[in-house]
Amino acid sequence: MVEDRRLGDAIAYVILSIGVLIVAFPVWLTFVASSWDNPTIINGQLPLYPGPYLFDNYYRILFVGTSGSTREPVASMMLNSFVMALAIALGKIVISVLSAYAVVYYRFPFRMTAFWIIFVTLMLPVEVRIFPTFKVVSDLNMLDTYQGLAVPLIASATGTLLFRQFFMTIPDELLEASRIDGAGPFRFFKDTVIPLSITTIAALFVIQFIYGWNQYLWPLLITTKDSMQTIVIGIRKMIVTSDALTEWPLAMATAMLAMLPPVFVVIVMQRLFVKGLVETEK
Amino acid sequence: MAQVTLTHVKKVYAGGVEAVKGVSFDIPDGGFCVLVGPSGCGKSTLLRMVAGLETISAGEVSIGERVVNAIGPADRDIAMVFQNYALYPHMSVYDNMAYGLRNRGTPKDEIDRRVKEAARILAIEGLLERRPKQLSGGQRQRVAMGRAIVRKPQVFLFDEPLSNLDAKLRVQMRVEIKKLQRALGVTAIYVTHDQVEAMTLSDKLVVMNGGQVEQIGLPADVYKKPASKFVATFIGSPPMNILPGTIDGPGIVALGDAILEARDLRQDLPAQTAVEVGLRPEDVEIASEGEAGSLPFDVEFIEELGATQLFHGQLAGLPFVMQAATDVVAAQAGRIWITIDPDRVHVFDSKTGARLGRV
Numbered sequence: 001m002v003e004d005r006r007l008g009d010a011i012a013y014v015i016l017s018i019g020v021l022i023v024a025f026p027v028w029l030t031f032v033a034s035s036w037d038n039p040t041i042i043n044g045q046l047p048l049y050p051g052p053y054l055f056d057n058y059y060r061i062l063f064v065g066t067s068g069s070t071r072e073p074v075a076s077m078m079l080n081s082f083v084m085a086l087a088i089a090l091g092k093i094v095i096s097v098l099s100a101y102a103v104v105y106y107r108f109p110f111r112m113t114a115f116w117i118i119f120v121t122l123m124l125p126v127e128v129r130i131f132p133t134f135k136v137v138s139d140l141n142m143l144d145t146y147q148g149l150a151v152p153l154i155a156s157a158t159g160t161l162l163f164r165q166f167f168m169t170i171p172d173e174l175l176e177a178s179r180i181d182g183a184g185p186f187r188f189f190k191d192t193v194i195p196l197s198i199t200t201i202a203a204l205f206v207i208q209f210i211y212g213w214n215q216y217l218w219p220l221l222i223t224t225k226d227s228m229q230t231i232v233i234g235i236r237k238m239i240v241t242s243d244a245l246t247e248w249p250l251a252m253a254t255a256m257l258a259m260l261p262p263v264f265v266v267i268v269m270q271r272l273f274v275k276g277l278v279e280t281e282k
Numbered sequence: 283m284a285q286v287t288l289t290h291v292k293k294v295y296a297g298g299v300e301a302v303k304g305v306s307f308d309i310p311d312g313g314f315c316v317l318v319g320p321s322g323c324g325k326s327t328l329l330r331m332v333a334g335l336e337t338i339s340a341g342e343v344s345i346g347e348r349v350v351n352a353i354g355p356a357d358r359d360i361a362m363v364f365q366n367y368a369l370y371p372h373m374s375v376y377d378n379m380a381y382g383l384r385n386r387g388t389p390k391d392e393i394d395r396r397v398k399e400a401a402r403i404l405a406i407e408g409l410l411e412r413r414p415k416q417l418s419g420g421q422r423q424r425v426a427m428g429r430a431i432v433r434k435p436q437v438f439l440f441d442e443p444l445s446n447l448d449a450k451l452r453v454q455m456r457v458e459i460k461k462l463q464r465a466l467g468v469t470a471i472y473v474t475h476d477q478v479e480a481m482t483l484s485d486k487l488v489v490m491n492g493g494q495v496e497q498i499g500l501p502a503d504v505y506k507k508p509a510s511k512f513v514a515t516f517i518g519s520p521p522m523n524i525l526p527g528t529i530d531g532p533g534i535v536a537l538g539d540a541i542l543e544a545r546d547l548r549q550d551l552p553a554q555t556a557v558e559v560g561l562r563p564e565d566v567e568i569a570s571e572g573e574a575g576s577l578p579f580d581v582e583f584i585e586e587l588g589a590t591q592l593f594h595g596q597l598a599g600l601p602f603v604m605q606a607a608t609d610v611v612a613a614q615a616g617r618i619w620i621t622i623d624p625d626r627v628h629v630f631d632s633k634t635g636a637r638l639g640r641v
Contacts, residue, residue: 196372
């Protein structure tokens with residue numbers, strides 16, 4: 001049996017390694033491309049090892065900007081993306097924790113109606129409601145602002161559902177013990193519900209941060225100034241489809257940089273994140 | 283410390299389900315009242331109404347001199363121990379006990395003093411920094427008790443606090459709860475479905491069934507003179523034998539061919555009235571064949587319980603269980619003769635289940 005298990009392990013590792021290769025190869029290629037100069041890539045002679053222009057390319061893209069397509073350096077785009085992703089993630093968490101708390105712990109008329117209305121919005125993603133949303137945002141003079149980027153994406157049924165499910169696993173006795181201990185609804189929320197939800201909050205934060213960071217359509221519509229561009233839009237603008245030459249090393253460097261913050265968030269929150277998604281103990 | 287009085291307390295849930303159908307009793311200051319009954323009998327609902335966790339549909343609950351119907355649970359001066367302990371999982375043992383006092387604005391040094399004292403009484407001083415997750419069931423139980431003690435409440439409420447513990451620990455904690463309640467002199471209301479806990483802990487036993495009180499009294503009285511067939515079968519282990527019989531004369535019942543004297547039976551019942559006769563397995567004595575008043579009992583099999591043994595078989599053709607000391611030797615199957623003290627024959631109305639005792 002020991003031999004069998006070793007063989008099984010070996011097969012598992014082989015399959016895993018193939019998977020990792022498939023996922024990692026494009027990333028490696030991007031990284032390599034970001035370290036050469038444009039002629040090497042255009043000629044179709046991109047080697048599989050990093051070249052000599054690594055620091056030059058990254059310095060230029062971060063602080064100077066490309067020559068033609070985008071005038072803003074990537075550092076400011078990253079800041080825009082970061083602010084937007086953070087605002088969306090935090091906004092979603094605050095709104096969904098509060099709405100889930102109301103739906104689970106309060107008895108008010110049309111409670112379930114309210115819940116179902118929230119639930120139904122799952123069927124209406126940004127793309128479906130994009131014109132009315134654009135109209136509202138532009139009427140509120142929020143075009144080319146951080147508010148305009150973040151607020152319409154904050155409303156979240158997913159978060160409300162996630163927290164609702166979690167809150168329903170908190171034993172009723174805990175609420176009752178709190179009531180006997182003289183904790184009102186707000187104290188119970190602050191002292192018991194939030195500390196117990198930390199892992200769920202972390203999981204939601206990771207998911208929503210990446211969701212916000214990867215937004216494409218909405219920022220494309222409502223930002224016109226270069227200074228408000230997000231990095232995803234920036235990459236898109238660098239890849240020129242008309243007769244100009246695409247500066248591939250710079251576009252690839254931007255893509256590498258765009259990957260870093262989500263990766264960083266996942267690594268930092270990993271333990272809490274996994275716990276939040278699988279946790280069953282109370 | 284206070285007297286608790288319930289007056290015609292009712293609970294009607296939305297939808298019209300009547301969980302508690304008008305219950306009245308009072309618990310003297312420092313008394314230990316146990317509410318016992320099968321699940322769904324309304325005992326927990328009643329306790330939760332005293333705690334303020336359920337609204338009172340009708341009637342009045344007062345603690346001390348104060349009617350508490352409209353007072354929130356935090357201001358009723360009560361403390362509650364829950365079945366699953368309901369400890370805050372993210373707080374240390376110390377914080378669990380201190381939380382209620384902090385919310386009340388008790389000064390810090392006073393909180394510290396009270397928590398330490400409670401920890402000393404319950405022998406959990408070494409656990410104050412731990413989280414509930416790191417504690418055993420018995421330790422969690424103690425912390426839950428500690429959380430109740432530090433409040434210095436007028437009334438302790440226990441909602442099946444021992445049902446999550448193993449049998450051995452349950453017996454141990456049962457004794458400790460009783461000792462603690464005596465030492466602190468606090469009025470206690472204790473809900474359980476375990477009749478052994480009910481008998482041992484209470485000095486006022488309230489047996490409930492179907493949202494109503496079946497009997498209230500000292501545990502010994504409830505055991506000796508159950509007011510109904512329900513109480514008779516619920517209190518006592520192994521349960522009382524209930525056999526169909528008829529009235530054969532004043533103070534005499536017939537079980538098939540056998541005749542039995544029942545001293546407590548009402549004298550005015552007409553002969554041939556159908557009744558139910560209750561005989562506790564432990565009230566049965568072994569007699570010699572042909573002894574006056576002895577009944578034939580056909581033993582079918584024997585269960586050894588260690589301290590005692592149970593004989594299962596047929597009494598006058600009806601299934602019957604008796605308890606005997608271990609030194610009684612009987613054949614695994616065969617006829618023996620038994621007698622029953624006429625004072626310990628219980629007779630119940632065959633329709634209502636009410637005790638047909640002397641008034």
